[in-house]
Amino acid sequence: MDQTREYDVVVIGGGPAGENAAQYAVEGTSMTAAIIEGELLGGECSYWACMPSKALLRPVAVADITSDLAGVSTAHVEAQALLERRDTWVSHYDDSGQASWAEGAGLAVLRGHGRLVGERTVEVVSSEGTTRVRARQAVVLATGSSARVPDLYADVHAWDSRDATGVVEVPDRLAIVGGGVVACEAALWMTALGSQVTLVVRDRRLLGRTEPFAADAVLDGLRERGVTVHLGTEVSDVRREGAEATVTGKVHGGTVTLTTSAGEVEADELLLAIGRAPRLDDVGLEAVDLTPDDVTGGRLPEWLHAVGDASGGPPLTHWGKHQARVVGARIAAAAAGEVAWEPDREAPVPQVVFTEPEVASVGLTEAQARDAGHDVVTTKVPTSSAAGTGLLRDHVAGDAQLVVDARTHLLLGATFVGPEAGELVHAATVAITGGVPTHVLRHAVASYPTAAELWLRLLEELPREFRVPPPA
Ligand SMILES: Cc1cc2nc3c(=O)[nH]c(=O)nc-3n(C[C@H](O)[C@H](O)[C@H](O)COP(=O)(O)OP(=O)(O)OC[C@H]3O[C@@H](n4cnc5c(N)ncnc54)[C@H](O)[C@@H]3O)c2cc1C
Numbered sequence: 001m002d003q004t005r006e007y008d009v010v011v012i013g014g015g016p017a018g019e020n021a022a023q024y025a026v027e028g029t030s031m032t033a034a035i036i037e038g039e040l041l042g043g044e045c046s047y048w049a050c051m052p053s054k055a056l057l058r059p060v061a062v063a064d065i066t067s068d069l070a071g072v073s074t075a076h077v078e079a080q081a082l083l084e085r086r087d088t089w090v091s092h093y094d095d096s097g098q099a100s101w102a103e104g105a106g107l108a109v110l111r112g113h114g115r116l117v118g119e120r121t122v123e124v125v126s127s128e129g130t131t132r133v134r135a136r137q138a139v140v141l142a143t144g145s146s147a148r149v150p151d152l153y154a155d156v157h158a159w160d161s162r163d164a165t166g167v168v169e170v171p172d173r174l175a176i177v178g179g180g181v182v183a184c185e186a187a188l189w190m191t192a193l194g195s196q197v198t199l200v201v202r203d204r205r206l207l208g209r210t211e212p213f214a215a216d217a218v219l220d221g222l223r224e225r226g227v228t229v230h231l232g233t234e235v236s237d238v239r240r241e242g243a244e245a246t247v248t249g250k251v252h253g254g255t256v257t258l259t260t261s262a263g264e265v266e267a268d269e270l271l272l273a274i275g276r277a278p279r280l281d282d283v284g285l286e287a288v289d290l291t292p293d294d295v296t297g298g299r300l301p302e303w304l305h306a307v308g309d310a311s312g313g314p315p316l317t318h319w320g321k322h323q324a325r326v327v328g329a330r331i332a333a334a335a336a337g338e339v340a341w342e343p344d345r346e347a348p349v350p351q352v353v354f355t356e357p358e359v360a361s362v363g364l365t366e367a368q369a370r371d372a373g374h375d376v377v378t379t380k381v382p383t384s385s386a387a388g389t390g391l392l393r394d395h396v397a398g399d400a401q402l403v404v405d406a407r408t409h410l411l412l413g414a415t416f417v418g419p420e421a422g423e424l425v426h427a428a429t430v431a432i433t434g435g436v437p438t439h440v441l442r443h444a445v446a447s448y449p450t451a452a453e454l455w456l457r458l459l460e461e462l463p464r465e466f467r468v469p470p471p472a
């Protein structure tokens with residue numbers, strides 16, 4: 001073993017969360033940081049998740065709009081060109097660009113698998129040998145998450161999201177088990193690439209964490225685009241001839257047969273999209289007397305932090321990066337004997353689901369707000385009801401809704417469905433973060449005729465007492 005190297009901050013995992021934690025901990029200080037990365041710097045998000053999926057979905061969405069917009073001819077997705085676009089956006093699975101960024105930011109990158117072996121001490125194992133690294137200030141766990149694979153599916157070598165985003169061989173028939181975000185998004189791009197897609201969904205609805213009206217709109221959208229969706233359907237058995245995990249994105253064997261409560265489903269490939277779990281099983285937690293539950297429960301010694309999917313928080317890149325910026329600032333402040341400034345209000349979590357129609361939400365759903373004890377008023381309008389949204393395509397699906405606290409007149413949550421939903425939701429994020437009540441929000445004027453005018457429609461639909469401050 002080489003001699004021990006020392007840095008102020010050691011980050012295990014170089015995904016978006018790990019990169020941000022390292023950067024924010026040392027930026028503007030004389031401290032040093034190392035990121036330990038076992039695969040590609042940039043993480044799941046850059047190569048197998050957000051980037052490739054959105055690179056695949058954007059042309060599909062644009063073609064979809066042109067099929068519903070008088071005055072323009074309909075565009076068609078070209079499968080090979082679409083896959084080439086994906087390859088460009090994942091830099092052909094080469095992380096040298098991210099490595100240059102790290103070098104420019106003054107961050108050391110250590111290649112290999114990192115494991116805690118004692119307090120503030122990490123061992124890095126690679127084909128080159130084993131190195132011991134000590135952190136003077138802090139260690140950050142940013143190891144991300146892995147797709148869940150229940151025992152039922154252990155022998156059939158089903159695809160996971162890496163195969164779906166990294167698809168190179170398009171199966172004629174694709175069965176997807178799961179009704180969450182990965183399932184709904186992948187169903188769209190795999191349909192556009194030419195697969196006949198069948199979704200087998202255990203729940204009686206899609207997208208369990210969104211407003212029911214948003215999930216219904218996504219269900220209609222998938223069915224309109226040729227996807228077969230079985231809701232409330234359990235899988236009891238899975239069989240496959242010649243199952244073999246070959247290359248990522250290639251078909252992994254012969255025909256797959258699912259026995260389900262809705263009958264047998266046959267497909268040429270099966271995508272399992274039933275959630276992800278923090279990757280904490282091989283990071284040496286036992287060496288410092290901790291368990292994965294201690295990490296996700298936030299019970300960590302002051303020198304150890306967890307960010308991103310590994311923390312057990314909402315598994316979203318922007319949320320992991322936010323956590324990482326907060327943790328990075330805390331580490332920097334602590335090293336200087338200070339306490340980092342943080343707002344007293346918890347930041348709301350936004351999410352955009354890039355389906356047709358698009359769904360964007362932030363904060364609490366109506367049911368979550370009521371469960372949390374709020375007296376709630378909601379306002380809902382068709383997304384087509386503003387001139388700016390109506391102009392975006394010929395048939396605008398979906399509704400938009402605000403969830404407002406009846407006592408304080410503060411926004412608790414918002415959901416937008418339809419074109420530009422992902423952009424419309426940010427105003428809600430700002431309003432919740434800033435604590436802007438509805439009577440003030442009404443004076444934030446949106447330009448005519450933009451999609452943002454939907455805000456005017458939503459606020460006008462609230463009872464009139466929401467136009468003035470609440471009684472003291
Ligand atoms: C198909 C798909 C699409 C998605 N789309 C979106 C989206 O549009 N928007 C969004 O916000 N989120 C999206 N997500 C979620 C997003 O990918 C994750 O929330 C995000 O990648 C988490 O970032 P992270 O840095 O915590 O972990 P990761 O990106 O998983 O990075 C963790 C890194 O740690 C490394 N690592 C792990 N263990 C070790 C170890 N012991 N030693 C060394 N290195 C290690 C891994 O190799 C990896 O590079 C998507 C997820 C999937 C599956």
Ligand SMILES: NC(=O)c1ccc[n+]([C@@H]2O[C@H](COP(=O)([O-])OP(=O)(O)OC[C@H]3O[C@@H](n4cnc5c(N)ncnc54)[C@H](O)[C@@H]3O)[C@@H](O)[C@H]2O)c1
Nearest residue numbers: 178179180181182183202203273274275276315352353354
């Ligand atoms: N646009 C985005 O922001 C985006 C896109 C993709 C993924 N992601 C993130 O990645 C995470 C993982 O996505 P996902 O779709 O895998 O998970 P998910 O949690 O969104 O959905 C999981 C689905 O699988 C079902 N399920 C769970 N266990 C099952 C079982 N044993 N059998 C059958 N069905 C089962 C659930 O009921 C649910 O429908 C998400 O939580 C999301 O935050 C985000």
